[in-house]
């Protein structure tokens with residue numbers, strides 16, 4: 538319900554009641570409608586390549602298409618036990634869960650091997666389900682960008698991203714359906730964020746919310762999971778998806794860099810507030826309230842402890858911002874309006890990423906399709 542929504546740039550990002558009292562009310566519905574409030578723009582300026590960086594990205598995207606049915610080896614027999622062993626190791630080696638395990642009144646008191654395995658498996662199902670819903674959000678947002686962005690080079694590129702996102706929805710849905718056993722509806726915080734991104738009438742807000750914030754976080758999360766994963770099909774899937782995502786984030790950075798250079802400080806402040814609210818909602822979503830509910834663990838206690846934890850102990854949560862912060866800096870969003878966003882990122886303990894590599898060009902290193910084609914050609918030439 539709209540009236541339950543936290544306002545943008547809420548005063549206290551750590552307000553526990555606001556976080557815990559948000560829940561998804563229509564989990565049994567198949568469809569969810571959102572007003573998208575925007576003008577569809579025709580442009581009669583068909584000059585291709587007027588924005589060379591976007592044109593280069595578009596040419597790259599046309600050659601980097603892959604097929605989710607045939608380029609991934611779905612015959613691989615997935616053993617969820619192997620994946621959740623990795624999940625459990627990650628959860629219990631650092632961060633809030635490890636700290637809570639060591640407390641006298643731990644919310645995990647009485648947990649034996651069976652309970653830990655269940656937690657790891659549910660967390661995996663939950664995370665893959667949220668990736669799936671986020672991918673659908675990207676599909677709808679990018680279709681909207683095709684309509685609303687005024688530049689033809691950007692419309693062309695966005696059209697390739699629509700295809701990419703359809704493929705991502707398809708492969709995550711297939712993995713969840715055929716290789717795992719468990720599905721979660723969309724997390725309420727993620728749902729509010731996607732709704733707000735789509736509802737906003739300004740074309741750049743779709744990019745800022747999706748390409749910079751949601752996809753910036755996804756790229757970091759996929760990278761983390763890729764390095765940890767030992768299950769070969771999941772590893773393959775993530776490598777191919779990341780290769781597309783790196784382009785998508787670059788698309789956001791390259792487009793908004795030009796547009797934000799012309800905005801006033803007051804207009805930039807609105808973008809800063811939007812970006813920060815998105816960051817807080819993404820942090821809230823990773824608290825996986827639905828998993829605690831399903832397991833019957835004391836959710837309030839877990840959230841309380843997590844919110845009170847010093848930022849440098851939230852290693853995984855912090856790493857999720859390793860792409861977002863440098864990209865916001867590149868767009869001029871950290872220091873506009875008296876450094877408003879810089880201060881907020883300091884408060885949530887993620888400013889240390891500001892000088893990490895931004896994603897404007899990084900996509901060239903992620904190009905899994907080109908790398909695999911070159912390796913296959915080499916093999917053919919050698920035989």
Ligand SMILES: [Fe+2]
Nearest residue numbers: 672675702705
């Ligand atoms: Fe995607």
Ligand SMILES: [Fe+2]
Nearest residue numbers: 675752782785
């Ligand atoms: Fe994407």
